[in-house]
């Protein structure tokens with residue numbers, strides 16, 4: 001069932017678990033993710049990011065997400081990840097996303113507040129919810145980003161939430177997008193500071209490759225949504241590699257099923273780790 005983003009996040013925030021938000025780039029990803037959520041009775045968020053549109057177009061993915069959500073027996077939210085402009089966020093809302101992320105993290109604070117507020121106004125006008133970002137989550141493949149990463153400051157996060165009215169805030173606490181060169185050490189002390197000042201669900205981006213201990217510490221300290229993209233791509237690629245190497249007569253349909261199964265396995269692993277199993 002399609003359920004509002006803020007309702008899914010509110011339950012996770014109150015009960016101290018996190019909901020996985022999985023970047024789905026194909027029907028195999030969608031099917032595997034929904035099968036995992038239904039089997040483990042977990043809420044789930046399906047999302048696609050603007051930088052993924054060249055190979056997973058918004059106009060194709062969102063209708064598929066909505067159909068999958070409506071058919072599902074567990075709560076599902078349909079979300080735009082990292083919308084880079086007001087225009088992209090409006091397009092996603094028009095297609096039926098029930099939440100959008102506006103990513104103004106690289107803007108100066110005041111400009112981020114102003115642009116995020118505009119998207120909040122548009123989203124609220126159509127009954128949708130919004131996530132924004134404060135602090136910079138860099139790219140794990142780019143070593144410079146580890147140095148330049150800007151951690152979220154707790155009192156700025158509080159002011160940002162109050163001034164914009166966002167439903168969820170993505171924070172930077174040492175997390176990076178993509179495949180990590182080494183397992184990152186998240187700054188859980190900083191997370192606790194942010195959580196103690198902000199009574200709003202927090203979001204952890206760059207979920208792939210984080211240690212199990214850090215994932216749990218996040219879920220228990222105000223992080224109600226964890227984004228996972230790269231891990232699903234790695235799982236599918238490895239499974240296809242193995243299938244092609246071991247099958248005497250490889251065919252496309254079996255290969256698709258291999259991707260669905262690999263996705264289901266990876267999503268199930270994350271759901272258990274985030275403790276969202278049994279919550280739907």
Ligand code: 13P
Pocket residue numbers: 023049081082176177178179204205206207208227228229230231
């Ligand atoms: P990963 O690719 O590191 O899992 O990050 C996902 C993400 O944060 C998408 O917004």
